[in-house]
Amino acid sequence: MGSFFRSEEMTLCQLFLQSEAAYACVSELGELGLVQFRDLNPDAVAFMRKFVNEVRRCDEMERKLRFLEKEIKKDGIPMLDTGDNPDAPVPREMIDLEATFEKLENEMKEVNANSEALKRNFLELTELKHILRKTQTFFEEAEIHHVQAMHDPGLTDESMGLLGEESTRHSQALKLGFVAGVILRERIPAFERMLWRVCRGNVFLRQAEIETPLEDPVTGDQVNKSVFIIFFQGEQLKSRVKKICEGFRATLYPCPETPSERREMAIGVMTRIEDLNTVLGQTQDHRHRVLVAAARNIKIWFIKVRKIKAIYHTLNMFNLDVTQKCLIAECWCPVDDLDRIQQALRRGTERSGSSVPSILNRMVTRQEPPTYNRQNKFTNGFQNIIDAYGISTYREVNPALFTIISFPFLFAVMFGDFGHGFIMFLFALYLVVREKWIIAQKINNEIFSMFFGGRYLILLMGLFSMYTGLLYNDIFSKSINIFSSGWRPTDPKTGAFYTRQVLGDHNLQILQLDPNSSFQGPYAFGLDPVWASTTNKITETNSLKMKLSVIFGVCHMFFGIFLSFVNHRPIDIILLKLQLKYVYSLKMFTLFKFYCSTSFTCMSVYLENIHSVISSSVTMALKLTRQILPLLQSEFQGFLVFLAAISVPWMWLVKPLYLRHQHKYGQEFDFGEVFIHQTIHTIEFCLGCISHTASYLRLWALSLAHAQLSEVLWTMVMQFPLRMNSIAGAFFLVAIFGFWACATIIVLIIMEGLSAFLHTLRLHWVEFQSKFYSGTGYKFHPFSFEDLTDYSIED
Amino acid sequence: MLSCPVCGPKLSVCCTILSVWGIVMLALMGVFYQIHSVALFEDIPLNHTKWEEDNFPLEDVHKAYEQTGLNCFIAAGIYVLFFFFSCWQQRLNSKANYETS
Numbered sequence: 001m002g003s004f005f006r007s008e009e010m011t012l013c014q015l016f017l018q019s020e021a022a023y024a025c026v027s028e029l030g031e032l033g034l035v036q037f038r039d040l041n042p043d044a045v046a047f048m049r050k051f052v053n054e055v056r057r058c059d060e061m062e063r064k065l066r067f068l069e070k071e072i073k074k075d076g077i078p079m080l081d082t083g084d085n086p087d088a089p090v091p092r093e094m095i096d097l098e099a100t101f102e103k104l105e106n107e108m109k110e111v112n113a114n115s116e117a118l119k120r121n122f123l124e125l126t127e128l129k130h131i132l133r134k135t136q137t138f139f140e141e142a143e144i145h146h147v148q149a150m151h152d153p154g155l156t157d158e159s160m161g162l163l164g165e166e167s168t169r170h171s172q173a174l175k176l177g178f179v180a181g182v183i184l185r186e187r188i189p190a191f192e193r194m195l196w197r198v199c200r201g202n203v204f205l206r207q208a209e210i211e212t213p214l215e216d217p218v219t220g221d222q223v224n225k226s227v228f229i230i231f232f233q234g235e236q237l238k239s240r241v242k243k244i245c246e247g248f249r250a251t252l253y254p255c256p257e258t259p260s261e262r263r264e265m266a267i268g269v270m271t272r273i274e275d276l277n278t279v280l281g282q283t284q285d286h287r288h289r290v291l292v293a294a295a296r297n298i299k300i301w302f303i304k305v306r307k308i309k310a311i312y313h314t315l316n317m318f319n320l321d322v323t324q325k326c327l328i329a330e331c332w333c334p335v336d337d338l339d340r341i342q343q344a345l346r347r348g349t350e351r352s353g354s355s356v357p358s359i360l361n362r363m364v365t366r367q368e369p370p371t372y373n374r375q376n377k378f379t380n381g382f383q384n385i386i387d388a389y390g391i392s393t394y395r396e397v398n399p400a401l402f403t404i405i406s407f408p409f410l411f412a413v414m415f416g417d418f419g420h421g422f423i424m425f426l427f428a429l430y431l432v433v434r435e436k437w438i439i440a441q442k443i444n445n446e447i448f449s450m451f452f453g454g455r456y457l458i459l460l461m462g463l464f465s466m467y468t469g470l471l472y473n474d475i476f477s478k479s480i481n482i483f484s485s486g487w488r489p490t491d492p493k494t495g496a497f498y499t500r501q502v503l504g505d506h507n508l509q510i511l512q513l514d515p516n517s518s519f520q521g522p523y524a525f526g527l528d529p530v531w532a533s534t535t536n537k538i539t540e541t542n543s544l545k546m547k548l549s550v551i552f553g554v555c556h557m558f559f560g561i562f563l564s565f566v567n568h569r570p571i572d573i574i575l576l577k578l579q580l581k582y583v584y585s586l587k588m589f590t591l592f593k594f595y596c597s598t599s600f601t602c603m604s605v606y607l608e609n610i611h612s613v614i615s616s617s618v619t620m621a622l623k624l625t626r627q628i629l630p631l632l633q634s635e636f637q638g639f640l641v642f643l644a645a646i647s648v649p650w651m652w653l654v655k656p657l658y659l660r661h662q663h664k665y666g667q668e669f670d671f672g673e674v675f676i677h678q679t680i681h682t683i684e685f686c687l688g689c690i691s692h693t694a695s696y697l698r699l700w701a702l703s704l705a706h707a708q709l710s711e712v713l714w715t716m717v718m719q720f721p722l723r724m725n726s727i728a729g730a731f732f733l734v735a736i737f738g739f740w741a742c743a744t745i746i747v748l749i750i751m752e753g754l755s756a757f758l759h760t761l762r763l764h765w766v767e768f769q770s771k772f773y774s775g776t777g778y779k780f781h782p783f784s785f786e787d788l789t790d791y792s793i794e795d
Numbered sequence: 796m797l798s799c800p801v802c803g804p805k806l807s808v809c810c811t812i813l814s815v816w817g818i819v820m821l822a823l824m825g826v827f828y829q830i831h832s833v834a835l836f837e838d839i840p841l842n843h844t845k846w847e848e849d850n851f852p853l854e855d856v857h858k859a860y861e862q863t864g865l866n867c868f869i870a871a872g873i874y875v876l877f878f879f880f881s882c883w884q885q886r887l888n889s890k891a892n893y894e895t896s
Contacts, residue, residue: 478834529833533833533834715837721866722840723838723863729863731870733869734873734877737874
């Protein structure tokens with residue numbers, strides 16, 4: 001049997017590894033990625049295991065690397081990703097790595113601490129600089145007020161500032177104290193209100209915004225701040241003001257009282273800022289150099305550390321034998337790959353220089369092996385659809401194989417339009433052709449990677465939609481006449497073509513054709529294009545699509561029941577049951593099918609009678625059924641009903657009775673339970689046969705909806721510019737075509753495509769797979785270096 | 796020459812694709828109108844009452860077909876211009892991208 005039809009045959013193996021060779025062997029197996037190790041000490045807590053120290057050291061190294069990575073990202077240095085995959089380093093290299101990382105981390109920390117201190121210093125100095133500059137203006141204003149108040153007696157008390165008033169009245173008697181500082185801008189209103197309330201309006205606050213945002217040294221954010229200065233009187237107020245400032249996390253700076261001192265201080269501050277700037281620049285340069293050097297290697301380091309960690313994590317699952325000389329492991333591996341695994345073990349032993357070979361021993365077990373389906377990039381997307389429903393039981397028939405064809409086909413039945421299918425095909429073709437380039441881009445967009453993962457699925461869906469679109473003769477809801485139509489409008493009485501004369505004489509708007517005289521023969525491929533210009537197009541395509549969808553559904557489900565045959569061994573008791581199941585459903589379905597074809601006949605006869613136009617395919621079915629069916633139909637149908645009637649009790653009763661017969665002597669056997677189980681199963685199956693068939697009608701419904709929607713879009717949008725009888729129509733056409741194209745992509749391709757996809761998914765999961773698929777297995781997770789993110793000490 | 800592009804990198808790619816589609820489809824439609832394709836009968840500027848009064852002359856129909864066909868060709872031509880425009884925008888964008896990186 002092909003490997004994709006069933007999952008791989010697996011075997012449980014025991015591995016005996018010399019303790020000095022174990023590391024190298026596991027490393028080789030990790031590169032190979034074909035072995036799933038079982039945890040032999042599941043009860044042991046993480047910290048009681050043998051190599052817990054090594055795993056911890058790796059964790060520590062990883063933490064350091066992450067820290068470095070964060071710093072590198074913060075500086076926006078590109079990390080070199082050469083894409084090469086270094087081997088897992090030997091254990092003694094771990095010490096070197098540790099030393100390197102330790103050194104780098106310490107250096108980074110030191111640089112960071114230094115630069116933070118410098119930055120804090122720098123911030124303080126800048127704030128001080130701003131304070132000196134702003135307060136200068138406050139003091140100058142006060143001065144002017146003072147002078148004005150003295151020289152301008154007309155100025156009333158109200159119009160003068162509080163400060164001016166105070167200072168004129170008390171300048172000799174009381175000395176005003178003040179504090180100056182910097183506060184976050186958003187805290188100003190609350191700060192002001194608080195000051196006013198607590199000091200009962202006896203302080204005077206002036207504030208000015210600092211125009212340039214300052215950098216917070218701890219977080220690195222840009223913050224807006226304001227300079228303030230508070231004037232007050234007396235020690236008590238001073239202590240209150242200071243407390244409030246503290247509470248609002250304002251920083252206070254000493255500010256000299258005389259202008260000359262302030263000027264001196266400002267000059268001092270400026271020079272210190274300049275000095276600091278040069279030192280800061282040098283620190284930044286140094287940091288940058290260190291990080292650039294680290295960025296060159298960091299990806300490689302990450303891979304190395306994670307590999308070591310994965311190896312030790314795996315070694316922790318092994319058992320130590322009594323002599324402490326050798327490690328014992330148990331693992332699942334595919335039978336076909338045993339040779340390759342042996343080779344890898346030999347390589348590992350050689351590399352470690354051990355003289356005793358490692359031994360791989362197959363074991364017999366009653367445990368359920370994991371399910372392993374070999375995949376390539378093409379089958380991957382289809383297997384994912386199945387796995388999303390349930391991982392197949394070990395060695396069960398894998399529906400993914402059939403899904404490759406049936407999924408795009410059923411999708412296309414609902415999405416049948418050549419134009420839409422072609423666009424979808426081109427999109428998928430682009431993804432497939434530029435595959436390598438897109439993978440190299442490493443796009444992390446979830447929606448895009450979903451489309452990209454299913455690119456082959458979309459490609460096939462597009463191709464099949466093109467095919468069904470041609471069958472339905474729909475290209476953006478227009479039909480095309482390739483092989484000339486099978487209909488000739490001939491007069492049944494004379495046998496001559498209808499001419500304009502006849503139309504004029506009878507004043508006919510709509511012409512009814514008699515198939516007996518007008519129908520020349522079926523159209524070569526698909527639906528006759530003449531249907532596009534008939535008035536009963538929907539009636540006709542409806543009945544056609546409905547019958548087709550039931551036939552497809554019955555075939556699909558039949559196929560599922562056949563597969564359930566393959567799923568079980570012939571001698572099995574279940575066969576008995578299944579046979580009945582098969583017979584029963586065969587009846588049910590054939591019944592339906594014959595009913596269908598009879599309805600075909602009736603319908604076509606009916607159509608014929610009313611001189612309506614009928615489709616070629618129906619006519620073909622008609623000719624066929626007219627010849628064979630009437631002879632046998634009623635007898636055959638009666639026979640089928642009889643078989644269906646007896647197969648229900650058979651399916652219901654035989655299995656429990658047979659089981660009871662088998663268990664008559666000896667073991668206990670709960671007949672009641674088995675009986676009830678079988679009853680439920682029978683009812684479920686019988687009802688399922690009917691309801692699932694009806695469920696396939698969604699093929700018809702969605703196909704109809706899609707065709708109608710695209711037709712409506714054309715008539716509502718595109719017809720307007722096309723029906724313009726002047727050159728202006730061309731310009732309208734340009735604009736409206738753009739709109740039509742966008743609407744086609746968004747509504748008809750993306751939205752309709754998604755809905756058709758979901759319905760197809762349902763048809764496969766529920767209607768098809770319920771017939772044979774149990775999906776109770778568990779997936780084979782080989783120990784592999786390809787996916788290194790999962791190994792941590794916690795699990 | 797304009798150095799800063801009018802539309803961004805993604806928009807210009809979209810416009811290029813749209814204009815290619817427009818050129819192909821409108822040109823094909825133009826051809827179909829020229830050969831008087833029956834499927835497009837509903838999409839021509841034909842005054843049905845007048846046509847009926849004149850006892851269904853075929854010349855009217857042909858004229859209407861050719862008029863719309865001509866419109867389609869003109870629209871396709873406009874899309875050709877639009878195509879060159881968006882290609883140019885795309886080049887400007889990629890150049891700008893190249894310079895910044």
